[in-house]
Amino acid sequence: xxxxxxxxxxxxTDRPAARIFAERFAEEGFSVWWDASLHSxxxxxxxIEQRLRDAKAVVVLWxxxxxxxxxxxxxxxxxxxxxxLAPAIIEPCDRPIIFELxxxxxxxxxxxxxxxxxxxxxxxxxxxxxxxxxxxxxxEAAAAPKEAPAPVAPVSRQPLRPGNDDVIVAKxxxxxxxxxxxxxxxxxxxxxxxxxxxxxxxxxxxxxxFVIDSTGLKMGRTAPADIVIADKSVSREHCMIGLANxxxxxxxxxxxxxxxVDGERIARATILPAGSELRLGQAVLTHxxxxxxxxxxxxxxxxxxxxxxxxxxxxxxxxx
Numbered sequence: 001x002x003x004x005x006x007x008x009x010x011x012x013t014d015r016p017a018a019r020i021f022a023e024r025f026a027e028e029g030f031s032v033w034w035d036a037s038l039h040s041x042x043x044x045x046x047x048i049e050q051r052l053r054d055a056k057a058v059v060v061l062w063x064x065x066x067x068x069x070x071x072x073x074x075x076x077x078x079x080x081x082x083x084x085l086a087p088a089i090i091e092p093c094d095r096p097i098i099f100e101l102x103x104x105x106x107x108x109x110x111x112x113x114x115x116x117x118x119x120x121x122x123x124x125x126x127x128x129x130x131x132x133x134x135x136x137x138x139x140e141a142a143a144a145p146k147e148a149p150a151p152v153a154p155v156s157r158q159p160l161r162p163g164n165d166d167v168i169v170a171k172x173x174x175x176x177x178x179x180x181x182x183x184x185x186x187x188x189x190x191x192x193x194x195x196x197x198x199x200x201x202x203x204x205x206x207x208x209x210f211v212i213d214s215t216g217l218k219m220g221r222t223a224p225a226d227i228v229i230a231d232k233s234v235s236r237e238h239c240m241i242g243l244a245n246x247x248x249x250x251x252x253x254x255x256x257x258x259x260x261v262d263g264e265r266i267a268r269a270t271i272l273p274a275g276s277e278l279r280l281g282q283a284v285l286t287h288x289x290x291x292x293x294x295x296x297x298x299x300x301x302x303x304x305x306x307x308x309x310x311x312x313x314x315x316x317x318x319x320x
Contacts, residue, residue, distance in 0.1 A: 005130055006086075007055035008034040009075040011065035012247040012271070017090050018061060020112045025059075027114065028123050030130075035244040048244055056130040058084045062104060063091040071246040083136075086129055088122065191293030196248050198227070198241070198278060198285040206302030209288070209295045216242035218253070219280065233257050233281025241272075248272040248287055257281035 006025050010018040018034055025032045033051045052058065058079030066072040073096055079085040080102065087095075087104040095104070105122040113119065197209040210227050217226040219241060221234040229238070235255040242249060251269040252259040260279040261270050272278055278285045290298075 003031070004033045004051060004055045005030040005057060006032045006126065007052050007058045007075075007079075008032065008061065009052075009058060009066075009072050009079070010034070010061040010245065011063060011069045011072055012245060013065045014061055014063050014090065017063075021059065021061065021088075024112060024114060024119070030126070035247070035249075052078060053082075055084065056133040057086045057126055059126075060085065060087040062087055062089045062093055062095050062099075064093045067093050067095060069246045071243070075245075084129070084133060086122075086126055191291060191296070193292050194289055195292050195295060196243060196274075197288050197290060197295050199288045200229070200283070200285045202302070202306055206305030207298060208302050209290070209299050210285075211292065211295055212241060212243060212248060216240050229280055229283045229285075231281060231283040234283055235281070238280050241278075248274075250278060255280070 008018050008021055008025075022032050022034050033055065035048065052075060058075065060066070060072060060076045060079070076085060076087070076096075076099060080099070085099075085102060087099065087102060088107050089095075089104050090110075091108055105118065105125070107118055107122065110116055110119060196212045198212065200208045200210075202208065217240070218237060219225055219227040219229060219234075219239050220237045221230060221232070222228060222236055225237065227241075235253070235257065237253045238255040239253055239259045240251050248271070249269050250259060250261065250266065250272050252266055258265045258281070260266065260277075261272055262276050263279075272287045274287050274289050276287050278287065
């Protein structure tokens with residue numbers, strides 16, 4: 001993986017502004033990564049954390065939306081701890097209090113003009129930051145003790161393809177690195193935490209909500225898929241879904257009947273906006289936002305409705 005100069009962190013509704021920043025950074029000669037660079041089949045949270053660690057500077061675009069995003073806050077926190085943070089204010093807002101003392105470039109009314117003195121000053125600051133990070137990392141690498149690598153027996157294996165089970169297994173067993181998680185741990189147990197869900201209405205009544213956390217999840221007709229959609233039009237390994245920068249992304253895994261977002265078949269990692277429909281073959285799910293507690297309650301109610309419907313159907317069949 002080649003080193004990246006700049007990682008851009010932003011709220012999903014600020015994507016047009018993030019695109020302008022990415023394009024202008026590239027024109028200034030920086031190598032840039034933002035989540036539009038994700039490729040089909042990649043595990044979203046893993047790629048983002050790796051890119052965030054590898055980047056020499058993390059440009060956080062502060063706006064009222066990004067201030068409210070726990071993902072942007074987490075990325076900014078990790079960047080600040082690694083002395084890589086380079087924030088820019090793209091719309092007036094009250095930044096999180098821990099970042100109020102960090103200098104931020106004021107670019108609220110900047111729309112891509114490379115001759116703007118504020119932009120030029122920001123670019124100069126980024127060059128200084130990137131050079132300093134490179135020098136620090138070079139010194140750390142030179143000072144690190146050299147250890148002879150342990151002998152490893154040669155292993156013959158097939159190359160991985162996007163969606164291969166080995167990718168998922170490797171992700172699950174990899175030893176965690178001692179870095180802050182991009183997902184606040186408390187959110188996983190907080191019933192009031194907002195979560196992304198895929199909602200499916202069942203033919204016999206009731207609904208089922210699949211909570212999508214940051215980890216990439218495989219969807220398919222049968223296990224070992226993480227989300228099982230028992231429909232004959234769904235492939236065994238149909239698509240991959242996960243979160244990137246607080247946006248829900250979906251990528252097809254060479255399914256037979258295709259993966260569709262709002263009626264359009266997708267060929268690579270694609271954003272699934274809140275309220276949009278995801279169709280796997282003939283199975284339709286809707287992207288909804290709700291609290292973790294509400295999702296659990298609705299799932300329990302849906303299970304009761306389906307159980308009652310199945311019992312009623314069994315009684316009717318027995319009496320006929």
